[in-house]
Amino acid sequence: xxxxxxxxxAFIGLGLIASSMCRAIREGGLAAEIVGTARSAETRETARxxxxxxxVVDTPAEAVAGADVVVLAVxxxxxxxxxxxxxxxxxxxxxxxxxxxxxxxxxDQVLPQLPEGVHFVPAHPIAGxxxxxxxAGFAELxxxxxxxxxxxxxxxxxAVERIERLWRDMGAMVDRMxxxxxxxxxxxxxxxxxxxxxxxxxxxxxxxxxxxSEVIKYxxxxxxxxxxxxxxxxxxxxxxxxxxxxxxxxILGRFTEELFVxxRAIREGxxxxxxDYFARTRAIRRGIIEAKQDVDAPDFGRVxxxxxx
Amino acid sequence: xxxxxxxxxAFIGLGLIASSMCRAIREGGLAAEIVGTARSAETRETARxxxxxxxVVDTPAEAVAGADVVVLAVxxxxxxxxxxxxxxxxxxxxxxxxxxxxxxxxxDQVLPQLPEGVHFVPAHPIAGxxxxxxxAGFAELxxxxxxxxxxxxxxxxxAVERIERLWRDMGAMVDRMxxxxxxxxxxxxxxxxxxxxxxxxxxxxxxxxxxxSEVIKYxxxxxxxxxxxxxxxxxxxxxxxxxxxxxxxxILGRFTEELFVxxRAIREGxxxxxxDYFARTRAIRRGIIEAKQDVDAPDFGRVxxxxxx
Numbered sequence: 001x002x003x004x005x006x007x008x009x010a011f012i013g014l015g016l017i018a019s020s021m022c023r024a025i026r027e028g029g030l031a032a033e034i035v036g037t038a039r040s041a042e043t044r045e046t047a048r049x050x051x052x053x054x055x056v057v058d059t060p061a062e063a064v065a066g067a068d069v070v071v072l073a074v075x076x077x078x079x080x081x082x083x084x085x086x087x088x089x090x091x092x093x094x095x096x097x098x099x100x101x102x103x104x105x106x107x108d109q110v111l112p113q114l115p116e117g118v119h120f121v122p123a124h125p126i127a128g129x130x131x132x133x134x135x136a137g138f139a140e141l142x143x144x145x146x147x148x149x150x151x152x153x154x155x156x157x158x159a160v161e162r163i164e165r166l167w168r169d170m171g172a173m174v175d176r177m178x179x180x181x182x183x184x185x186x187x188x189x190x191x192x193x194x195x196x197x198x199x200x201x202x203x204x205x206x207x208x209x210x211x212x213s214e215v216i217k218y219x220x221x222x223x224x225x226x227x228x229x230x231x232x233x234x235x236x237x238x239x240x241x242x243x244x245x246x247x248x249x250x251i252l253g254r255f256t257e258e259l260f261v262x263x264r265a266i267r268e269g270x271x272x273x274x275x276d277y278f279a280r281t282r283a284i285r286r287g288i289i290e291a292k293q294d295v296d297a298p299d300f301g302r303v304x305x306x307x308x309x
Numbered sequence: 310x311x312x313x314x315x316x317x318x319a320f321i322g323l324g325l326i327a328s329s330m331c332r333a334i335r336e337g338g339l340a341a342e343i344v345g346t347a348r349s350a351e352t353r354e355t356a357r358x359x360x361x362x363x364x365v366v367d368t369p370a371e372a373v374a375g376a377d378v379v380v381l382a383v384x385x386x387x388x389x390x391x392x393x394x395x396x397x398x399x400x401x402x403x404x405x406x407x408x409x410x411x412x413x414x415x416x417d418q419v420l421p422q423l424p425e426g427v428h429f430v431p432a433h434p435i436a437g438x439x440x441x442x443x444x445a446g447f448a449e450l451x452x453x454x455x456x457x458x459x460x461x462x463x464x465x466x467x468a469v470e471r472i473e474r475l476w477r478d479m480g481a482m483v484d485r486m487x488x489x490x491x492x493x494x495x496x497x498x499x500x501x502x503x504x505x506x507x508x509x510x511x512x513x514x515x516x517x518x519x520x521x522s523e524v525i526k527y528x529x530x531x532x533x534x535x536x537x538x539x540x541x542x543x544x545x546x547x548x549x550x551x552x553x554x555x556x557x558x559x560i561l562g563r564f565t566e567e568l569f570v571x572x573r574a575i576r577e578g579x580x581x582x583x584x585d586y587f588a589r590t591r592a593i594r595r596g597i598i599e600a601k602q603d604v605d606a607p608d609f610g611r612v613x614x615x616x617x618x
Contacts, residue, residue, distance in 0.1 A: 146527060146529075189528055196509060198571070216596040217602065219498055222538055223502050226502055227590070248575060251516075258511055258512050259561070259565065262507070266551065266558060280511070280514065281536070284510055284521070284525065285537065
């Protein structure tokens with residue numbers, strides 16, 4: 001067996017994504033040593049308890065010392081402060097990467113602060129669950145999922161390839177694109193859908209004539225899928241919207257326009273328009289299943305779960 | 310073992326809900342005979358092929374002859390025509406029930422056409438999947454789910470109780486409420502969420518700068534859950550919106566208002582407002598899991614599925 005490709009990998013932040021990476025890296029023998037830190041003492045304590053890393057340290061500065069790869073796994077609004085904390089402690093030739101859901105803003109926060117000789121390879125794994133924290137991670141989270149790299153012009157190709165290899169070794173497929181294009185694509189496939197789900201759950205929460213208990217009892221009719229999306233980490237999502245403001249607002253504008261067209265068709269009783277519209281949206285679903293980005297089990301997967309669980 | 314509570318049950322329509330009921334009734338020995346019909350010859354042929362009913366007949370009139378319970382399981386827009394077709398052929402004292410997602414409109418379509426001595430007990434099981442047709446059904450679909458009855462003043466209590474018992478025997482829990490209240494509750498928990506999901510998928514479909522393939526590849530970030538909801542049967546959903554127009558438009562109006570408030574918070578960078586909002590919506594999710602209306606497995610249930618499937 002060959003030596004691990006990475007000598008020491010350091011994680012700043014130990015939430016769902018970082019803790020899944022730690023597990024995948026350990027299982028795959030992808031790094032000789034894993035060092036981690038988190039802002040909250042409670043998270044660090046949990047990480048120690050469950051043996052997530054080889055060492056859990058108290059500060060980002062300690063964590064990055066001597067690391068050849070550094071992973072910034074904090075909410076995108078915290079990248080600026082973290083970059084400032086680690087800048088003076090990075091090893092020469094270290095590769096800094098991140099897992100943020102927004103790329104342009106993270107690049108603008110991190111890149112100007114990194115010293116000469118340090119490489120920055122922005123990355124975003126398209127994987128997650130509605131759970132958060134160090135206990136929520138699992139090694140298989142990235143299997144069969146995409147990770148998008150948005151490398152900057154002038155970055156050493158070898159640094160980009162090492163990060164690409166790390167993701168492939170954890171089971172992911174890797175794509176590369178411009179940060180701006182990434183932010184628009186994700187506004188469509190993730191950021192706008194999340195805001196819409198939060199909004200719908202908020203409406204239900206507010207409605208006085210429909211009691212909480214009814215909303216919950218009859219949620220299997222569609223609403224429960226919105227609540228799952230809307231159960232994601234509030235801090236992470238606040239930061240996503242604030243740091244991908246333009247693209248998110250653009251897609252929400254398009255969404256509202258489209259919703260008004262459908263509302264008018266309902267009001268005017270235009271059944272043909274509605275039927276054609278709903279038949280068209282089925283095609284995208286088939287594409288997702290063919291691309292193995294979802295399973296085709298009925299009852300939203302839950303019948304099978306119940307039988308096995 | 311006692312004789313089945315129902316001698317002959319007739320199904321008009323053999324889609325997901327009816328075919329699940331047929332299976333549950335057979336497994337539970339709840340009726341001595343199951344007769345079914347469907348408008349399309351293909352559906353009737355499939356039903357014969359898979360042995361869904363004791364007899365599959367060609368017309369609603371033949372199906373209801375001599376049946377003590379008749380289940381209208383067609384899209385809510387077809388109830389009027391079906392009621393006209395069966396009215397002259399119903400047995401005296403027969404109980405007619407339905408499974409439509411809208412209750413006031415179905416009552417208005419069906420009730421005036423039923424002859425003296427026939428009982429009408431409107432019902433709506435809150436269960437389903439994104440699949441449709443006679444092959445999509447399974448006996449466990451209603452287990453642990455709610456079925457709402459909206460009985461009319463003056464209906465014989467015994468008729469209502471027989472339908473309630475049928476649903477309980479198929480594993481469902483039963484609630485009763487006014488048709489108007491039902492339609493409002495379902496507009497919140499089902500109809501508005503479906504229209505919103507259709508809209509978001511339509512927006513993604515339209516966006517030229519984000520290719521189809523990108524929308525599909527990166528769908529695991531939230532969008533795929535919308536596509537699953539938006540993969541439901543187009544005819545059924547067209548009819549739901551046209552027949553629950555007022556309540557759906559009311560909830561969509563509230564939704565748009567709320568969305569504008571959140572959009573403004575993003576535009577103005579009001580992180581505190583966003584964080585508080587997102588933290589609040591988490592509570593409803595916990596309620597749904599405690600009420601056993603969803604499972605708490607991570608990765609939206611799909612990791613477990615993959616391992617078992």
